[in-house]
Amino acid sequence: MMQKKNIKPIIEVKDLHKSYGTNHVLDGFHLDLYEGENLVVMGKSGSGKSVMIKCLIGLEQPDSGSIIIMDKNMNDIHREDLDEIRTEVGFLFQGSALYDSMSVRENLEFPLRRHTKKFGVIEDTTPLVMEALENVGLENTINLMPNELSGGMKRRIALARTLILKPKIILYDEPTTGLDPITSKEIIMLMKSIQEKYKTSSIIITHDIDCARVIANRMILLIDGINYAEGTFAELSASKDPKIEAFFK
Amino acid sequence: MNMISKFIESLKSFLIEIGELSYFTGKFFVEVFKRPFEFKEFIRQCYYMGNRSLLLVGVTGFIIGLVFTLQSRPTLEEFGAASWIPSMVSVSLIREIGPIITALICAGRIGSGIGAELGSMRVTEQIDAMEVSGTNPYKYLVVTRVLATTLMLPLLVFFGDVIGIYGSYLVENLKADVSLTLYINQVINILEFSDVIPSTIKSFFFGFAIGIVGCFKGYNCKKGTAGVGKAANEAVVFISMLLFIIDFIAVFVTNIFYDL
Numbered sequence: 001m002m003q004k005k006n007i008k009p010i011i012e013v014k015d016l017h018k019s020y021g022t023n024h025v026l027d028g029f030h031l032d033l034y035e036g037e038n039l040v041v042m043g044k045s046g047s048g049k050s051v052m053i054k055c056l057i058g059l060e061q062p063d064s065g066s067i068i069i070m071d072k073n074m075n076d077i078h079r080e081d082l083d084e085i086r087t088e089v090g091f092l093f094q095g096s097a098l099y100d101s102m103s104v105r106e107n108l109e110f111p112l113r114r115h116t117k118k119f120g121v122i123e124d125t126t127p128l129v130m131e132a133l134e135n136v137g138l139e140n141t142i143n144l145m146p147n148e149l150s151g152g153m154k155r156r157i158a159l160a161r162t163l164i165l166k167p168k169i170i171l172y173d174e175p176t177t178g179l180d181p182i183t184s185k186e187i188i189m190l191m192k193s194i195q196e197k198y199k200t201s202s203i204i205i206t207h208d209i210d211c212a213r214v215i216a217n218r219m220i221l222l223i224d225g226i227n228y229a230e231g232t233f234a235e236l237s238a239s240k241d242p243k244i245e246a247f248f249k
Numbered sequence: 250m251n252m253i254s255k256f257i258e259s260l261k262s263f264l265i266e267i268g269e270l271s272y273f274t275g276k277f278f279v280e281v282f283k284r285p286f287e288f289k290e291f292i293r294q295c296y297y298m299g300n301r302s303l304l305l306v307g308v309t310g311f312i313i314g315l316v317f318t319l320q321s322r323p324t325l326e327e328f329g330a331a332s333w334i335p336s337m338v339s340v341s342l343i344r345e346i347g348p349i350i351t352a353l354i355c356a357g358r359i360g361s362g363i364g365a366e367l368g369s370m371r372v373t374e375q376i377d378a379m380e381v382s383g384t385n386p387y388k389y390l391v392v393t394r395v396l397a398t399t400l401m402l403p404l405l406v407f408f409g410d411v412i413g414i415y416g417s418y419l420v421e422n423l424k425a426d427v428s429l430t431l432y433i434n435q436v437i438n439i440l441e442f443s444d445v446i447p448s449t450i451k452s453f454f455f456g457f458a459i460g461i462v463g464c465f466k467g468y469n470c471k472k473g474t475a476g477v478g479k480a481a482n483e484a485v486v487f488i489s490m491l492l493f494i495i496d497f498i499a500v501f502v503t504n505i506f507y508d509l
Contacts, residue, residue: 054377083383086382086383089381091378097374097377098378111383114285114383
């Protein structure tokens, strides 16, 4: 495992709590993400992985705890600063979340047109759109509508939309869920190549063990709302703890 | 006891919903004046809503004008007042029937459409995707749609009224050989600004109600895909109820001005 003691994390989560009524989804969860690192968070369905990742980007409000992203405290952040952070933090949704009423080109242009602070006013977005599509190998889909794409293609386009803002951090919410094994493998390799090309840091929420094996520099097992175990894939897969073993069987 | 507690629960949730709708409406007035203005999306929505309802409003207006004249003609003839048909039809259509019928059609057509569209965007995380891409989804989705319905409904009402009056003229032409010029002259002679202005103002409120309630139901849609259908359905019911309340208030206020 890499020694990170002297490096400042780009995402720092401390003592995160989130409940829905009497259901305590997160109960003191914490994590650090370092530059260039792929951190995989695994857990059973309903263990609060997606809630945690949505708290990071401000889609859910935690009950308590602190989230610091690139030195900005998310607890007392203004809307303008939050939008600025969001240009640096990409989010890949579980169901792709492509805008139904827009073509692939418009889906990719959508965030671009709204971040004039980062890129200036772009007269011709085509080169940037094409670059993002080339990264995911789908240049020929530019004029298609989302309903004309397969599940795997949608996931790739969603990834291209995330990449178009050139984020420093990418949050993946179950990137391979609902895909066949071959497409899953392609998405995993795509994530890996993107990380190598753009030197992004990633938090990957998954329960796909193959995805974790290929991509994880470090892993956290989220069980009962807490960090049950942390380590590399090799360390955790060698564990004799029955709760940890259950994930690797 | 069980029934009372159920009633109290329903009343409580109704009041909570009214509170949430008020907050949602208040947010509209805050966001509408803030930059950036989503002008392109607003124009797209105007075209989409107007275009989508034009045929239905036209056909309904035409049939109402036609039927209204056919039904009232025998009675008016009995009293020797058949020549009053153009006046009666135009005043009724412009003051009351045109706005309320058009608004009810648009509640079913546009209100439910907005509820279902935004509801489906909510459950498929498209609204969240907008949020994380740094766009204000409320401004992009809600403000544009509410402005579009507010602006388009009076235009649709005007269109429906004109077609309705034309339908009435056709009956008059067939039954009594009334010329178009004579019919239109009678309509123009009887109509006053006090007929047209209140009904136009009322139509703006109808349009606003359709937009804001449709957006409210869709934007706050929960419980997966089943919630989308529920959002669309509730939007129509809520809007229809609200339209009659607005209509009652509008008539009440207009009468006060007439009395002055």
